[in-house]
Amino acid sequence: MTTDAWTRAAAQTRDEATFDALFLTHYQPIFRLLYRIAGTREEAEDLAQETFLRLHRSPELWKGTREKPREHNVRAWLYRVAANLAYNVLRSQQRRTRREDVVLGQTLSAGSWEPNPVEAAEREEERVAVRHALAALPERQAQLLLMRHAGLSYRELAEALGIAPGSVGTSLVRAEAAFERVYQNLRSSEGGGR
Amino acid sequence: MKCDTGRLRAYLDDALPSPERDAVAGHLAACAVCQAELSVLQARSVAAGSRFAALTPASYPSADPVRALARFRAETLPAPATPWAAIRRSLTMTKHTLLNGRWRVATIGMTALLCLAVILSFAPARQVAADFLGLFRVRKFAVIPIDQAQQAKLEALAQQAESGQFGKPTQVREAGKPQPVADLAAASKAVGFAVRAPAALPTGATRKSFTVQSGPAVHYEMDRAMMQALLDATQVQGVKLPPVDKVTIDVDVPFAAEQSFSIGNGALSILQMASPQVSIPPGVDPAMIGEAGFKFLGMPDADARRLAQSIDWTSTLVIPLPANVVQYREVTVDGVSGLLVEHKSEKTNRRSASLLWQRDGVIHGINATDVDPLVVMQVADSLK
Numbered sequence: 001m002t003t004d005a006w007t008r009a010a011a012q013t014r015d016e017a018t019f020d021a022l023f024l025t026h027y028q029p030i031f032r033l034l035y036r037i038a039g040t041r042e043e044a045e046d047l048a049q050e051t052f053l054r055l056h057r058s059p060e061l062w063k064g065t066r067e068k069p070r071e072h073n074v075r076a077w078l079y080r081v082a083a084n085l086a087y088n089v090l091r092s093q094q095r096r097t098r099r100e101d102v103v104l105g106q107t108l109s110a111g112s113w114e115p116n117p118v119e120a121a122e123r124e125e126e127r128v129a130v131r132h133a134l135a136a137l138p139e140r141q142a143q144l145l146l147m148r149h150a151g152l153s154y155r156e157l158a159e160a161l162g163i164a165p166g167s168v169g170t171s172l173v174r175a176e177a178a179f180e181r182v183y184q185n186l187r188s189s190e191g192g193g194r
Numbered sequence: 195m196k197c198d199t200g201r202l203r204a205y206l207d208d209a210l211p212s213p214e215r216d217a218v219a220g221h222l223a224a225c226a227v228c229q230a231e232l233s234v235l236q237a238r239s240v241a242a243g244s245r246f247a248a249l250t251p252a253s254y255p256s257a258d259p260v261r262a263l264a265r266f267r268a269e270t271l272p273a274p275a276t277p278w279a280a281i282r283r284s285l286t287m288t289k290h291t292l293l294n295g296r297w298r299v300a301t302i303g304m305t306a307l308l309c310l311a312v313i314l315s316f317a318p319a320r321q322v323a324a325d326f327l328g329l330f331r332v333r334k335f336a337v338i339p340i341d342q343a344q345q346a347k348l349e350a351l352a353q354q355a356e357s358g359q360f361g362k363p364t365q366v367r368e369a370g371k372p373q374p375v376a377d378l379a380a381a382s383k384a385v386g387f388a389v390r391a392p393a394a395l396p397t398g399a400t401r402k403s404f405t406v407q408s409g410p411a412v413h414y415e416m417d418r419a420m421m422q423a424l425l426d427a428t429q430v431q432g433v434k435l436p437p438v439d440k441v442t443i444d445v446d447v448p449f450a451a452e453q454s455f456s457i458g459n460g461a462l463s464i465l466q467m468a469s470p471q472v473s474i475p476p477g478v479d480p481a482m483i484g485e486a487g488f489k490f491l492g493m494p495d496a497d498a499r500r501l502a503q504s505i506d507w508t509s510t511l512v513i514p515l516p517a518n519v520v521q522y523r524e525v526t527v528d529g530v531s532g533l534l535v536e537h538k539s540e541k542t543n544r545r546s547a548s549l550l551w552q553r554d555g556v557i558h559g560i561n562a563t564d565v566d567p568l569v570v571m572q573v574a575d576s577l578k
Contacts, residue, residue, distance in 0.1 A: 027262050
């Protein structure tokens with residue numbers, strides 16, 4: 001092996017180790033964010049794999065620097081990708097559910113989350129409404145809410161959305177207002193239909 | 195200091211640097227308008243918090259990051275990869291492409307079809323099978339064993355095709371999303387043929403889902419320059435381009451029905467679909483393309499020709515299988531001849547089996563994980 005080859009191999013090992021560390025640090029919270037939306041372990045796992053695959057394909061975020069990667073950047077980036085995947089899932093599930101309602105008279109249920117059936121049914125209704133409301137929001141607003149409620153800081157939200165930290169509050173106010181409006185509309189139209 | 199809703203919101207979340215926070219606090223004490231606004235924002239924020247709490251399950255399934263990383267390294271990451279890993283990676287990526295609604299035939303360039311066939315032959319993912327199972331009018335399945343180097347060549351070619359070097363297909367109709375159906379009658383009505391369900395399932399099997407899904411339709415044109423580019427990329431000697439200015443291929447994948455079951459720790463899914471139609475234009479000899487494909491894989495000229503001539507290319511799906519990582523054999527199933535492919539992952543220690551056969555114009559596929567292949571065959575035999 002030439003010196004160059006050794007250097008390259010060493011750099012590669014170091015890069016892979018950096019990536020592995022990032023994976024292990026962030027996997028669980030990313031998985032949980034995705035699980036809240038996907039509703040099944042298998043889909044959440046697949047989406048999490050996809051999220052990290054995209055990170056791996058963006059080496060500029062984590063590769064080659066001798067210093068520690070900019071942790072909050074990577075975290076924000078991962079959450080943005082995951083929130084984006086989650087939003088896509090919401091949108092496609094919503095389209096599907098609508099068609100079923102019409103065509104087959106069925107609703108999509110990801111299964112019970114609780115042992116008590118009455119509570120579970122109420123909770124399921126709430127879950128469906130929240131998901132529909134999120135799916136009805138513009139992508140960035142839905143992403144922002146997903147990321148905020150997954151625990152990202154204002155600084156990370158600003159990083160993820162590419163906006164000034166000072167604008168996060170304003171964006172959040174708008175997103176929450178839009179969400180509440182859509183949510184209330186959905187709930188009241190549900191009530192009126194029965 | 196002026197009243198600023200965004201700043202108030204940040205104040206509420208304690209997300210302001212301390213001098214600014216103190217300034218807002220001071221301002222709030224004196225401004226009734228901002229106090230009122232703050233309480234509105236607070237109420238809305240609390241409401242949103244409680245709504246989102248509904249999405250949080252009572253408990254999360256365990257998500258072991260170390261296992262997930264092992265899977266990522268084994269299945270998802272690009273080279274260096276074993277053929278099996280390469281297949282799984284293509285599969286994972288294809289699945290997510292589908293999931294995100296950005297479906298397109300990534301690799302339809304002639305010889306690269308073979309590569310897709312590898313993917314679908316293992317397909318534990320219904321979307322992949324539903325969309326790709328049979329880019330020919332499939333009647334039979336034939337296996338070409340390939341080694342690691344050949345697999346790498348196919349992969350490389352597929353990547354070139356994916357980058358659009360041999361033209362891009364036009365999506366005439368998008369693949370639908372899987373839609374749940376209540377029973378066999380509903381499924382049969384939706385897909386247009388009689389869907390069958392297993393009469394016998396192993397103890398402990400529970401049905402997870404029963405869905406139907408419409409397949410995509412794709413139009414693909416390849417002019418002589420692209421054909422030449424593909425031929426050059428394969429470096430196959432002694433093959434002439436077909437005597438036409440361009441080749442158009444239309445692929446129409448009809449409906450598919452899928453039933454999924456869990457059996458203990460394992461899973462089994464049964465896919466049924468009418469054979470897709472592929473119209474290949476006059477002037478194009480599929481046997482010649484097949485021969486070129488075999489040469490591409492390194493088969494001696496005479497063998498490639500003999501083998502290509504022995505296959506009915508209008509009805510046979512040729513599946514290149516990495517012989518060092520999977521076992522395959524011809525089996526009699528459901529009263530006809532079928533193909534059973536088995537694989538055991540060294541890394542995850544999980545066993546996969548895929549069973550493929552065609553009966554009465556309907557392509558059947560069963561994909562199972564951690565289910566005895568004999569049981570898979572019994573399930574196939576019990577379809578009614």
